Amino acid sequence: MEYKLTHKAYTAALRENRLLGLKCNACGGYTVPPKKVCIECAGEDLDIVELRGQGEIRTFTVIRVASEGFQAPYIVGIIELDEGPWLMGNIIGVNCDEATMDMIGRRVKLGHAVIPGDKFSAGERVATTFSL
Amino acid sequence: MREVAVVGVGMTRFGVSENTNVEMFSEAAMEAINESNLEPKDIEALFFGNVFGSHEEGQANMAPFAVADIGVPNIPATRFEGACASGSVAVRDAFIWVASGYYDIVLAGGTERVLAMDTPAATRAFAMCSNSYYEGPAGITFPGVFAMLAHLYSHKYAIPLPKLKEQMAMVAIKNHHNGKLNPKAHFQATIRDLMEARIARATQRGQPVPTWADEMEFFRDIKVNPMIADPLQLYDCCPFTDGAAALVLASIDKARALTDKPVLVAGVGQCSAGSLADQKDYTQMKSRILSAKQAYTQAGIEPPDVDLCELHDCFTIAEIVAMECLGFFEFGQGSRAVARGETEIGGKIAINPSGGLKAVGHPIGATGARQIYEVVKQLRGECGERQVAGATIGMTDTLGGDAGTICNIILRRGW
């Protein structure tokens, strides 16, 4: 069966700062990033929808020792979207040395960053970003 | 299903090795085979854990070379990969094949030469165990995953971060204390020993001599304990380590003929989880809770029955969260239990009497088998100064990826 919302289509939208996901016609749940079936109920009757691209910071860290290809320091966080799913991305526009626990709960808005491919990745990558 | 026992175990001294992955594995394997009063020709199959052979040595399909090295080039030899849980996953499958009656005597374990990669390359390789399309592009690292866990834990249970960090430091202090008593550990030194070594070095070189009042001040000193991923500092992290571990599993009838002290595999569990963000609040890891439940149910025991647990302390916060998910402490109570000394050897439950990943080191393909090595030695009463008195039931817990793979194994005395 054809893959409804592929990585390619998802990241093409992300490159325009649009967050696509799947809405389940059985349980109403949202699946973001996409999967073959609903993350909540494994239902197969799904529609592609655009999400608001907004949510709240649940947790974060400042990466001080980066892996190859990344320039430390930078912030990684996990955001709870208004529609329910949690999504990992870079929190941008915050001074790394001022990233403290009071960031948790702050509202953020989605964007993106293009990350060059490296010798291991399957081509260029698109990271989700979040700004306060 | 029939009963299965561990009849022999072996491991290399963990640390920095100049030996190849296969050489390390052969050392551990022959120790296990000899201890079992067997010869390599008695082994019917190898279940082999290795994660980054391709990156470390440009070596794929390593398992056949491993059996060739110990003189049985034609037996089936298969690699199992579950990130940092690879060794455990290999042992669990080996158990299932013997329990099913398909094999009678098999070899299981793993090897990893992490230090053949430099730190940026190893950090990149480990990050491959996160979702490379949806989480890797953010530059997530393994310390980063557990740093975010520490922030989640602090916020959820309203434990102020400085307080939690002290409790996390006590995990490191305990595990280094235990590691000092383990002749196979990468770091056989207490945190106090490490502090004194730095003072001695500064004195010798005529440099300013540090004056830490206690271990906590040493931990807070970012000059010696730099930030890796806020709030995790260097000594919150396990090291990159080379090493191998192996064990021989046999059906109970064969085992009783080979040894007076067969260690029974009483229960096993393994569960998966998707991407980290999909798991949502990962202070309570569903994959770990379910995997442990499988193992407890099969063994017919409850968490309080466990005398010691070798669990996955890749980072100090990871030990606290694992203790809770395995049911040894209530959720949100683990960090306080550490501070009260309840997880020391002689405490309510001995957590990582070997020194854990923190002090023994973490060659990721080998770690699960190394944990079983410790539990077997503890149940046999062979651990000297770090012996948990009267231990009869022990457990292992290994985490791969972002809790993407969890494997638990419960062992009990078979005599």
Ligand SMILES: [Zn+2]
């Ligand atoms: Zn659904």
